[in-house]
Amino acid sequence: MSVRPMIGRDSRFFWDGTAVGELRVQSCNACGELRFPPGPACPDCGALDRGHVVSAGVGTVFSYVIHRHPPVPGKVLPIVLALIDLDEGVRMVGEVTDVHPDEIAIGQRLQVDFHRVDDDLTLPIWRPAPQELAQEPAQEETA
Amino acid sequence: MTGLSGKAAIVGIGATEFSKESGRSELQLSVEAVQHALVDCGLTAADVDGLTTFTMDTSSEIAVARELGIKELRFFSRINYGGGAACATVQQAAMAIATGVADVVVCYRGFNERSESRFGQFSLAAATQVNTNGLDNAWTYPMGLGTPAATVAMQARRYMHEYGATSADFGAVAVADRRHAATNPEAFFYGKPITIEDHQASRMIADPLHLLDCCQESDGAVALVVVSAERARDLAQAPAYVAAAAQGSGADQFVMTSYYRDDIGIPEMGVVGRELWRQSGLRPDDMPMAILYDHFTPYVLMQLEELGFCGRGEAPGFVADGAIEIGGRLPLNTHGGQLGEAYIHGMNGIAEGVRQIRGTSVNPVPDAAHVLVTAGTGVPTSGLILSA
Numbered sequence: 001m002s003v004r005p006m007i008g009r010d011s012r013f014f015w016d017g018t019a020v021g022e023l024r025v026q027s028c029n030a031c032g033e034l035r036f037p038p039g040p041a042c043p044d045c046g047a048l049d050r051g052h053v054v055s056a057g058v059g060t061v062f063s064y065v066i067h068r069h070p071p072v073p074g075k076v077l078p079i080v081l082a083l084i085d086l087d088e089g090v091r092m093v094g095e096v097t098d099v100h101p102d103e104i105a106i107g108q109r110l111q112v113d114f115h116r117v118d119d120d121l122t123l124p125i126w127r128p129a130p131q132e133l134a135q136e137p138a139q140e141e142t143a
Numbered sequence: 144m145t146g147l148s149g150k151a152a153i154v155g156i157g158a159t160e161f162s163k164e165s166g167r168s169e170l171q172l173s174v175e176a177v178q179h180a181l182v183d184c185g186l187t188a189a190d191v192d193g194l195t196t197f198t199m200d201t202s203s204e205i206a207v208a209r210e211l212g213i214k215e216l217r218f219f220s221r222i223n224y225g226g227g228a229a230c231a232t233v234q235q236a237a238m239a240i241a242t243g244v245a246d247v248v249v250c251y252r253g254f255n256e257r258s259e260s261r262f263g264q265f266s267l268a269a270a271t272q273v274n275t276n277g278l279d280n281a282w283t284y285p286m287g288l289g290t291p292a293a294t295v296a297m298q299a300r301r302y303m304h305e306y307g308a309t310s311a312d313f314g315a316v317a318v319a320d321r322r323h324a325a326t327n328p329e330a331f332f333y334g335k336p337i338t339i340e341d342h343q344a345s346r347m348i349a350d351p352l353h354l355l356d357c358c359q360e361s362d363g364a365v366a367l368v369v370v371s372a373e374r375a376r377d378l379a380q381a382p383a384y385v386a387a388a389a390q391g392s393g394a395d396q397f398v399m400t401s402y403y404r405d406d407i408g409i410p411e412m413g414v415v416g417r418e419l420w421r422q423s424g425l426r427p428d429d430m431p432m433a434i435l436y437d438h439f440t441p442y443v444l445m446q447l448e449e450l451g452f453c454g455r456g457e458a459p460g461f462v463a464d465g466a467i468e469i470g471g472r473l474p475l476n477t478h479g480g481q482l483g484e485a486y487i488h489g490m491n492g493i494a495e496g497v498r499q500i501r502g503t504s505v506n507p508v509p510d511a512a513h514v515l516v517t518a519g520t521g522v523p524t525s526g527l528i529l530s531a
Contacts, residue, residue, distance in 0.1 A: 003270050003289065004282030036403065037282045043395075044460035062409070063301035067293045072265050074287075083289045083297055085400050091403050093283050093297075101350070106304050123285060 002074035002117050010040045013052055023055040023112050025090055032130050036090035057112035059126075061085040062091060066101045074117075080104050084126060087137050094126045101124040109134050146420045151193045151237035152382035153529065154377035155184030155368030156494040161331055161393055161485030164258040164361035170202040172364035173253030174210040180366040185379040186247060191368075193218035193248030195235045197228040197488065200252055207251065218245035225397055226436060226519025229489030230527040234388035236369035246370065255363025261360050262486075265289045275354065283400050292357050292439065294399045295521055296349035298407050298420055298440035303351060306456035308403040310443065314342035315462040315509045316440040316475070317355045317482055323467055324479025327505045329358060332483045358438040358481035365490035367497070383500040386513065386530040388427065389418035399521055409445050414528040416450040427514060428467045430528075432473060432499065432508040434492040437480040442520035443467075446468040450515070469506050477506040489518045496529045 015021050017024035027039040030047035041048055064082040072079065081095040082104065094103060094112070109129035116122045157179025159172050173190045181187060188211040194204040195218075204219035218239045229252070232387065236248035256262055270284035271277060273452075280289075281412035288294060299406035302308055321337045324330035337355060345354040375382035391414030395404040400410075421424060427450060452473060453461040461467075467475040478484045478495035485491055496514040500503040506513075512530075518525040 003265075003267065003285045003287075003393070006271060006273070006277040008278050008279065011278060011281060037279065052158045063297050063304070065288070065293050065296040065300065065345070067287065068350065069346070069348045070264050070290060072287050072289065073267065079287050081286065081293065081297070083301075083407070093288055093400070093402065094287050095287050106300070106376070127188075 002120060003119065010036050010050070014038060017052070017054070018114055021114050023030050023057045023100055024052040025055050025088060027051045027053045034036055034088055036089050036092055040086055053088070055086050055112070058129055059086040059110055060106065060136050061106050061107060061110060062106050063109040064096070067087070067106070069103045082110065082126065084110055098127045109136065146239055146281040146422060147237055147373055148386050148390060149384050150241035151369050152384045153367050153493070153497050154178040154232065154370050154375045154378045154380055155186065155380055155395060156486075156497050157181070157183055157252070158491065158494060159364045161329060161361050161363040161487070161491070163362060165255055170210065172362070172386065173200070173202045173207055173251045173366070176253055176364035176366035177207065177211060177249050177251055179300070180249065182370045183380060184368050184527065186368060188212050190247045191249055192216060193236065193245035195220045195222070195232045195248060195250050197221060197225070197232070197252055198223040199228070200226060200254070201365055202253060202454050217283045218248060222525075223504055224519065224523040226488040227522040227524035229436070229493060229518035230388065230516055231368060231525035233369060233385060233493065233527055234390065236524060237388050239367060240371050246374070248369045249366055249371065250490070251364065251366040252488050255362045256487075257305070258358040259295065262291060263357065263360050263421070279397050279400070288521065290349065291399065292352050293349040295439040295441065296352045297402065298521065299351055299439070301407055302441060302445065307460070308459045310353065310472055311339055311343065311443065312459035312462065313356050313440040314339045315467065316437060316443045317342050319468045320437060320476050320480035322367045322480040323477050323506050324483025327479050327484060330479040332479060343416045350529065352439060352441075355482070356440040356484045361485040361487060363485050363487050365487045365494055367490070367493060378436065381501045381531070383497040383529040384531070385527060387419040387422035387528040388525070389415045389422065390400050390523070390525045391418065393414035396523055398523070409442060409520050411450040412446050413522055415517065415524055419526050419528050420451070425528060429509050430473065430515050431510050432477060433475055434496050434517070435475050436489050436492065436520050437476055437482055438486065438519065438526050440482070446517060446520060469508070474506075474508050475500050477504055477508060492516055493527065494513060497525070498531050500529050
């Protein structure tokens with residue numbers, strides 16, 4: 001049996017999104033700042049006005065783990081878990097499928113897909129990105 | 144020296160045996176440890192007016208007080224965030240004593256962490272707790288990231304990538320811990336040192352972490368008695384003065400998964416370190432040794448950097464060639480650490496710091512006038528400097 005996420009008022013929009021095939025990232029309606037994981041306030045400007053954008057679902061491996069022991073409910077081991085820097089600028093944890101544990105690497109490009117566990121839960125899951133998405137977008141200059 | 148520094152001292156230490164199956168309740172373990180700690184310093188339960196422990200501990204302060212026959216408590220408190228609480232229990236005690244809120248405060252931690260609730264397993268309880276920690280865990284546990292080893296491995300992999308550290312660099316910590324445990328009769332791995340080849344050959348748990356990068360699961364309890372510096376001088380043992388006691392939480396902090404900030408290392412330990420140096424007026428060069436929390440080896444390297452013993456990315460070189468073993472320039476975890484002695488959530492490390500100040504450690508460091516001790520890493524945490 002898969003592990004269920006605890007879902008609250010501040011995170012429900014994310015799980016409502018995965019159910020319809022959208023990877024939603026919180027955006028502040030006042031200042032536009034993106035944020036993950038979500039929360040009730042904007043740590044940048046303090047506004048209590050949460051919106052969201054739908055991510056293009058493409059990102060780059062920032063770090064990764066190959067989990068071999070001990071057992072994980074609902075998973076057949078080993079599994080590859082990654083920290084993924086989305087092109088929109090936020091970072092999240094995801095399971096990477098369709099990749100051999102020896103081939104996962106920092107810097108690898110991934111694309112999101114959605115794994116429907118049952119009627120109540122759809123999890124984002126990640127696969128190696130197709131060739132046309134292999135290039136990381138140019139970083140914005142920061143002052 | 145400022146504020147809290149030098150106001151209180153650890154005067155009594157007590158522990159049960161460290162095992163894989165204690166055969167008795169977690170409450171009994173804690174009660175036994177407190178009894179031993181009181182005998183150690185020559186106080187009795189009637190002297191105790193404060194108790195403090197971890198939020199995670201299953202034995203409440205009032206339950207421990209009942210078993211010990213303590214009639215009234217004037218101070219009781221708990222600290223959150225797993226092993227990050229260890230040194231903060233002593234900070235709680237020291238603050239209570241320095242402000243006159245209490246006179247004799249006992250810090251305790253006891254559990255059957257191997258024979259009952261094993262922390263190394265995937266924790267459904269952590270994923271389903273009804274609070275913000277449970278909500279935070281929604282971003283990792285359902286994806287399959289839910290064991291301590293795996294959460295740490297994510298940071299360890301990035302550390303290797305950024306600084307060129309290797310698994311063998313992590314292994315240097317395991318070899319040092321097990322060497323020290325090998326001469327400590329209280330250690331679970333007494334008489335069982337390992338080589339770096341043993342470390343490299345141990346099975347992968349959460350790549351890049353091998354089995355021998357991970358601490359034990361243990362049953363046992365430790366208790367520490369804290370009183371004022373003045374009262375300490377009249378008791379049975381040489382006092383270990385609390386020269387500094389600090390807590391730390393960093394920017395965009397999570398319990399074990401502070402992955403969303405630019406630096407996914409352990410900046411919260413930097414917060415602790417800066418405060419320890421500020422309170423004590425001491426510097427890393429003043430430390431002849433340290434007890435660095437070692438539930439997973441990579442964090443020991445990261446701590447050396449955050450605490451200022453070496454620069455960022457320099458810990459692999461720092462720990463090479465036996466530098467962190469007895470006789471080296473900064474011996475660490477002279478009791479064997481949590482990899483070698485036992486995993487009592489960092490409290491056994493504080494007890495070893497006290498033994499070094501007293502000169503009673505089985506692996507004594509000459510002239511150990513100051514000992515730095517840290518609590519759980521990768522979590523909101525705490526630290527101490529104990530002084531003779």
